[in-house]
Amino acid sequence: MEPLLCAQGLVAGYGPSPVLQGVDLTVRAGELWAVLGPNGTGKSTLLRGVLGVLPWTRGSVRLLGRERPEWPPRALAQHVAWVPQTFEPAEGFSGLELVLMGRSPHLGLWGLTSERDVALARAVLEELDVGYLADRPGEALSGGERRMLLLARGLVQQPSLLLLDEPTAFLDVAHQVGALARVRARVEAGLGAVAVLHDVNLAAAFATHVVLLRDGRVLAQGPVEAVLERERLEALYGLPMETALAPSGVRLFAPRAR
Template identity: 80%
Template sequence: MDTLLDIQGLSAGYGPAPVLRGVDCAVRAGELWVVLGPNGTGKSTLLKSVLGAMPWTRGHIRLLGRERAEWEARALAQNVAWVPQSFEPAEGFSGLELVLMGRSPHLGLWGLTSASDEAVARAVLEELGVAYLAERSCEAMSGGERRMLLLARALVQQPKLLLLDEPTAFLDVAHQVGALERVRARVDKGLGAVAVLHDVNLAAAFATHVLLLRDGHVLAQGPAPEVLQRERLEALYGVPMEMASAPSGARLFAPRARWTAEGR
């Protein structure tokens, strides 16, 4: 499999004390890596460093076999798509217009979209189950609906590598599952993806590989079934955890609440 992202010895962050310290990770085509860890441990910093939006002090980042510094912005956007954690201003745009922005790296000199571009955008909206948002104004959308459009915008870029920072935030359970199902379906066809999540069970359900970050260091990484173990998650989050197996064979994780343990 092709290595799409190769991170070696990465230390990154603003100020004298780096947020990330000596992180190694390699993402190949056909892999969905989920990054888990406490708040403030460097999950978003990792993705922003790959994009070049965060400076790093040590280490190397290679994308599709080339050093990060060698990539021009347009060429990078033709190969790497990004779903940000926060919303961007989108007032005055319809859902379709917002999604079509993802076609920008592939447009010609005048930056005009074609019928083919619109067909790609509408197909992705249909795939994600939000075709009804195409003509709706972004001002009239919920946070979850706009989150789905950000994912659609990234998918219409038709990237080789997809970076997602909390893509399930603001989504109900059905849309969380639907969004990750569509990402995983594309991964199974050769896309590479890295997603920051907070839900361990979503990671267990959809990830091929998992990276555990704590205090800027890699606590563990590798195939999801090997990494997602009760003891490792307890060390990651600092709370007792319970693990159970569903009839389907899926593993389920939950924190062991103190009031439950004490019989209250």
């Protein structure tokens, strides 16, 4: 099966000093990759480079079997959805209207949404357990509520590949779990996804694969159960870690008190 994403030898950054130092990453349908690493190590840069928002200086990126520079923006947006880390202005829009922006790549010449588009947006809001936000004005949204609407906007886009930059930021524990559970359910139905995360335990619970980035280089990557080991996490974050096995069989990790 053709990978949804294939990045090879990616070198990218801001100004003369690259942040990424030759990163390889291949993502297939049915895989949820978590990107873990210290602050400033290139996690968001990786996603921006893949999208072409941040030009890379060396390497290559293929999306759905096609070189990234060959994709027209509208066609790319019909297949790849981006859930950014930062918020965009929401004032003047309702929650439903913000989510419906995700349908833009699929609309006709006049850019008018149909009853089907509205029904799809409402269904995604209900799926994420935030249907009550449909009529909430943008200026009345909390940070967590905006985060959930950004995720809903990405899902309503109906992509083949979903790229999420810190999708659990600003969310309480219940919504962190709920959001990643819905993404994982979509992945099991054939979606491919890459999520920048800071919580190792969320990665262990929901991701199928993980890539560990440190100083712009891949420290390790592969299936979660093979990569998430105490020694690797200690090398990744530069601090001692404790690990335990939950009754469910999921391994738990925590920094060791000094």
